[in-house]
Amino acid sequence: MVFEEIYMVQAYIENREEIQRNREINGATINISGRQRMLLQRTALFCFRFVYDRDENDRRIWRNRLIDTINLMEKSHQALIYGDPRMNLPGITSEAIRNMYFEAPMMADYHIREYIGAVENLIQSSVAELTPDNHYFNYIQNAASYELLDILDELVSEYEKESDTQLERLYGQQEALYRQIANAAAVAQAQNQQLAKLMSDLKQSQLQVIHAEKMSSLGQLLAGVAHEINNPVNFICSNLIFARQYAQELIGILNLYTQEYPTPPLDIQNEANAIELEFLVQDFPKLLDSMKLGTNRITNIVKAIKNFSRLDGVDLQIADIHESLDSTLVILQHRLKAKGEFSGIEIVKEYDKLPPVYCYPGQLNQVFMNILSNAIDVLETQPAPRIITIRTKLKQNRSVAIAICDNGLGMTEQVRAKIFDPFFTTKPIGKGTGLGLSISYNIIVEKHQGSIWCVSEPGKGTEFWIELPIEGESHSLNSAIIPETKIGFSEIPC
Ligand SMILES: Nc1ncnc2c1ncn2[C@@H]1O[C@H](COP(=O)(O)OP(=O)(O)O)[C@@H](O)[C@H]1O
Ligand SMILES: [Mg+2]
Incomplete structure (x- = not known):
């Protein structure tokens, strides 16, 4: 008092x-x-x-x-x-x-x-x-x-x-x-009430900042590792071209020798048999090809990591939404592919032709990562078929809509109503923080003036919808969450 x-x-x-x-x-x-x-x-x-x-x-x-x-x-x-x-x-x-x-x-x-x-x-x-x-x-x-x-x-x-x-x-x-x-x-x-609310808001935003900070330093770490890997991979890649060329030349010379000296001395014949020369000559180029394939894959992963962990500046940047989605999928590849009993998760892409979008690509990637991770979390707990469908759609040349849908268990109305609340989670301690969707909401609604909403019913899977203005400001829907009744499953525009 x-x-x-x-x-x-x-x-x-x-x-x-x-x-x-x-x-x-x-x-x-x-x-x-x-x-x-x-x-x-x-x-x-x-x-x-x-x-x-x-x-x-x-x-x-x-x-x-x-x-x-x-x-x-x-x-x-x-x-x-x-x-x-x-x-x-x-x-x-x-x-x-x-x-x-x-x-x-x-x-x-x-x-x-x-x-x-x-x-x-x-x-x-x-x-x-x-x-x-x-x-x-x-x-x-x-x-x-x-x-x-x-x-x-x-x-x-x-x-x-x-x-x-x-x-x-x-x-x-x-x-x-x-x-x-x-x-x-x-x-x-x-x-007092105002103060209590301020305190709890402050606490929540502090935790969110800590989380975002953690994500950002993880991203930086990832970008650093990708950069370190990039150089050796590059010289393996470029040397592989020469290695292939040298190998072909060596094999050419060897073939020439064989033609000129069809019966070499016994020592050479024995050594050639010991190393299975004929197989080696056939297999060597194939081996180099698969090495090339491997390095290509590493290059792609490095590219995806670099793209995923892009550091956002103060200003909006131009980004390719599909590239963002694909990079995120590459990062999540280890959780999507089959291993042991788990037959994997199928990704279905239905991409529209999209123009570049003004956004904060690093933050957007984090949103895609959060939504896709949640879909994987739920699909991991259920039998096949496990499908994630990603659809994109250009809307009246003013905004892009991105839908990430899973055929998982879906949510009850009570759960759906709380998913964007900070710290709301139905997952066990250690697995869920309840921050993924609240941070995503903040990124889409506050930072991009876009909209994010969810359509879900028990047994009918879950759809997350994101709408982003192309020019970096909202031209259409400003409300953050569109009630389920407004957009039903039959009205999905993509
Ligand atoms: N695709 C989904 N299917 C079913 N439930 C989901 C899905 N995505 C989110 N949820 C629900 O929303 C809650 C909050 O998600 P999120 O904010 O990412 O926190 P966390 O994943 O740490 O629990 C989840 O615990 C889950 O109950
Ligand atoms: Mg989550």
């Missing part, structure tokens, strides 16, 4: 405590001011009984009660004006109430003291003076019924009014603070 939020929560708590304190003070103030009103009337009633009761004893009782009551009234009055912590009374805080106590026309303080004074005077009156027309008695009755009662009524209602206003203000503050906290919490939560 940031400091601002902590401060807001603190303010909210303090505000609640203030409300609580205010409630207590207001409650006490209103209680005691209401009690004043009640004491006023009680005093008037006791005065009445005090004046009218003829019995000396009863009179004493009323006097004592009157003394108690006015003492209480005095105490309440002091507490209201000057405060009393034991009663939770802070003293007068509002200007309006202060005026009501001390200023004309109300002058409540003066009237209350006068009232208390009148009661004290009445109590001290002689028995003879205690008549219904006693001056103090009449004053008390009148004040308790009208004048002072009205003053106290007004004071009580002013206390109530101010308490309500005060509480309303505090409630308003509380609501505003609560709203601020709720907003801040919502913002913080959104930020």
Whole structure:
């Protein structure tokens, strides 16, 4: 939580405590001011009984009660004006109430003291003076019924009014603070979520970068090895031409010798028989031919490796898609051919006539490699026939479509929906990383503004589709994944 939020929560708590304190003070103030009103009337009633009761004893009782009551009234009055912590009374805080106590026309303080004074005077009156027309008695009755009662009524209602206003203000503050906290919490939560997403994106892209880095250094290594092999293969190749020529010349001379000397000395005849000269002469050119074939094959592999591990620069380069596909197939040759029980995987190519495409050829090769490897992975686990079909198609002279289809087990809808997610794999640990298709998606969609999608159903094989703009920018489909319903098996354009 940031400091601002902590401060807001603190303010909210303090505000609640203030409300609580205010409630207590207001409650006490209103209680005691209401009690004043009640004491006023009680005093008037006791005065009445005090004046009218003829019995000396009863009179004493009323006097004592009157003394108690006015003492209480005095105490309440002091507490209201000057405060009393034991009663939770802070003293007068509002200007309006202060005026009501001390200023004309109300002058409540003066009237209350006068009232208390009148009661004290009445109590001290002689028995003879205690008549219904006693001056103090009449004053008390009148004040308790009208004048002072009205003053106290007004004071009580002013206390109530101010308490309500005060509480309303505090409630308003509380609501505003609560709203601020709720907003801040919502913002913080959104930020947290954003941060968590950023962190996981960062982690994923870090791993992808590491993977891509690994692939790139492997590619460089491969290119280096290919380069190293290239030179010796080249001189074997070029020397083979001379070797063939020399061999033919040597054989020519030998034939000439045989014609001139049909019966050579016994030593030579024995040696010729020992080395099977006749067979050697026939086999030598064939041997050279197969050496030529072998070196040609090495040359092709080296070429494919060099093509496959092309280092991409910052700019798009012109590339031949078919050459890329074929190079990738050469690299994967060892996984395609038959060995032992495994009868191999057949590759069917249905290539359209394609123009050169602006792209990052090294990255594109990686995509072909990932998709073809996945097809081989699935075909390896099932019986023959195992077929991978590669189709290409030029679309309205603006983009090229490449389809890599296998007749493997296919995928369920749940699997298909996740194949482009980073780290999604159905393969055992050590075999699958779940990065191949997510990286491919990134290369095709982000780097080439192309599209990649997959059509697959259990038992019906899998088709991966790639569409690339020829000029290096998307002219057609921009959405990355076209739902299966949009392009079905029957609508395959190539
Ligand atoms: N041709 C295919 N046939 C069946 N399933 C496939 C095929 N290609 C990809 N998949 C599924 O997609 C998942 C993700 O593939 P990928 O990203 O290359 O990661 P990985 O190959 O490391 O598992 C695979 O684990 C597999 O379940
Ligand atoms: Mg894979």
